[in-house]
Amino acid sequence: MKAVFKTDCGKVRTHNEDSGGIFEQSERLLAVIADGMGGHRAGDVASQLAIKHIKEKWEQIDERKLDAAEAAEWLNEAIVSANQELYHYASEHEECRGMGTTIVCALCLDKHLIVSHVGDSRCYFMTSNGELSQITEDHSLVNELVKSGQLSEADAEYHPRKHVLLRALGTEPEINIDTVKLTWEKDCKILLCSDGLSNKLSDDDLQNILSEQASLEEQAEALIQYANNAGGEDNITLVIVEQTDGEAL
Template sequence: MPELTTSAHDVPLPAGPIHLRWAAATDTGRRREVNQDAVLARYPLFVVADGMGGHIGGEIASASTVTRLGDLVDHGSVSPKGIEKALGRAVKDIASHPETTDEGTGTTVTGVYLDTAVRDPHWVTLNIGDSRVYLLRAGTLVQITTDHSVVQELVAAGRLSPEEAEQHPYGNVITRAVGPTDSVRPDYVRLDIVDGDRFVVCSDGLTKELTDFGIQHFLREHADPADAVSAMLEAALENGGRDNVTIIVVDVSAPGYGHDDDVDRDDADDDAPTNPVPVVGP
């Protein structure tokens, strides 16, 4: 595994500067022949895409999605509307490869970005599929995104417990994806900027091998993002590495924004509905 490095970026804001540090890695794992995951970790957008589809269809789907979202970063236009346009372009990219893609081809897309183009800057998470965004705040790890999966629907309906869901045979079946036959509108959640926050964005190749407690453990043990990513990736591979594994860790230093323990659940904008999420805090 190549040595990882931590990147950094300073964001000047009226309430005080924000210092961001992050690291990212993706690995094929120990049972797959190819890596159908793709990752984008460039300020202000941090995204994981987990492709699916026969032959190289999944690779095309995830790579197209990350490339189109990367174009937003290049043009400084990261917003819900911009994201949805980019995903629409990715769908066209996927459909332009009929020889290698079919109706089963698609990708998850999950991530977080810092929105500074509004009066009150904030984080926005986005999600289609079953990759995840976690937030470690005030010592508590919370899954911010809600999986779009058959198993999650059964849990929400009270037909499965979270413990039963971990071993369910339909654990890999997702109900939404970026692909030729699916909507490209993600779910969004807005989060306040809080000093000391740590985000984890990951594909299910990590969560298949590490529990939430395990993720929290490695975040607590490793202050540097690159060290935290390396430790989680190594643990996922040691625990079986049954799927491609992709991880991003983003650390937030924002002394001017205090230590509020609540998650703001307001919309990112009028076109960005939020999911209900647990309050973060003790």
Template sequence: MKWSQITDVGRVRAGNEDSLCACPDIGLFAVADGMGGHKAGEIASSTALNYLAENLRQALKTTKDIQASIQRILQEANQRIFRLSSEFEAYRGMGTTVTAGLFQEYQLFIAHIGDSRAYLVRDDDIIQLTDDHSLVGEMLRHGGITEEQALCHPQRNVLTRAMGTAPAVTFDFYNRRLQPGDKILLCTDGLVNHMRPEEIKSTILAQKDLDLAVKLLLDTALARGGHDNITMILVEME
């Protein structure tokens, strides 16, 4: 397994509220996009991923139910973020997306909440593995708008689910069997707001070097405005 990561504040935001986690020793890779007041989003996203990494490393030594362990750890992290938001005025209303992939040999476990995404690039296809928990995502799934309308919808950043916004939240879980040559992209919406899936796929397939691929994806998003923080991890199965 090879991997590359990159994060950038973008061209508009004053700070970077995204976080990422790369723990190849246990096969954990994750991105998170925080929201809230001054630096609160950064606190929410980093709290979620740090708690997940620290506790999953211990849980994997004994657990036989990986999904249940991830579910428990993320709910504990959610409670921690919600408690901080309730106790400190500066953190009031903060929350975060999380899209986490745990690679166990050729089995991929994904835990997801919010509108960050996981994509699978296989052969000449790109498949979105996660559903967006956003107002526009719900409208798109129910046929209320088209994909073209979703790209520029004024409420495309309104989330319907995020960590830290309630004492308990619901995560989506996915299992996927991988094969050699598969590439998994985890990314925040700072990338997908500027690039269509087909463009992302073409950029990844055109580059054998993962570092160059993520750099080119970032450069394209920045050239098109870079209106949000941009974070991604690209993993290739060998």
């Protein structure tokens, strides 16, 4: 597997409330993106705490090979414990009351992907044939309005409450996590990103850039440049992972 992580403050904001990382072991890789929220820079605290907690759990993981079910169980337990840590931290620090963060994690094994998320940070999957699809569903007010037929997808793009989340890590003592299990083979890719990217690029834009004959580093830079050229009002954070092992089907 090959992977790249990039984060950018954007063109408007003065600080970055996004966090993320790529954590590798012998035959597996964990990619994580967190987009923090909260006043007095507490969004920074929330996203950084979430990434730090999950990294620590990753470093303690049993080195034996995990199957897809075991990997999903481990990943969701790590997110649940991160939620509890953030919630308790906020309750003990007045300046952090109400802070929270999105989280999207992809645990990449040789033949399987496990993706778990809370909030509106996304994961996209690209097949070896170059077809791109969004495999996470935003936990947002606007998305629920679209699903219920009260709002069109076109109107949702410009809705004044577009950023209102229905789920976030750290805001409640219990959390519901969505998990997707996929198989993948050589030349497949995943893209994890905060909404600073997904709000600025269409699925076609993402697919075109990820299909370019360029390195992952160059593709990541192109995605960030595109989002900044489109306004860059938000922090922009992404991970691209490509499966380089096995045979393409």
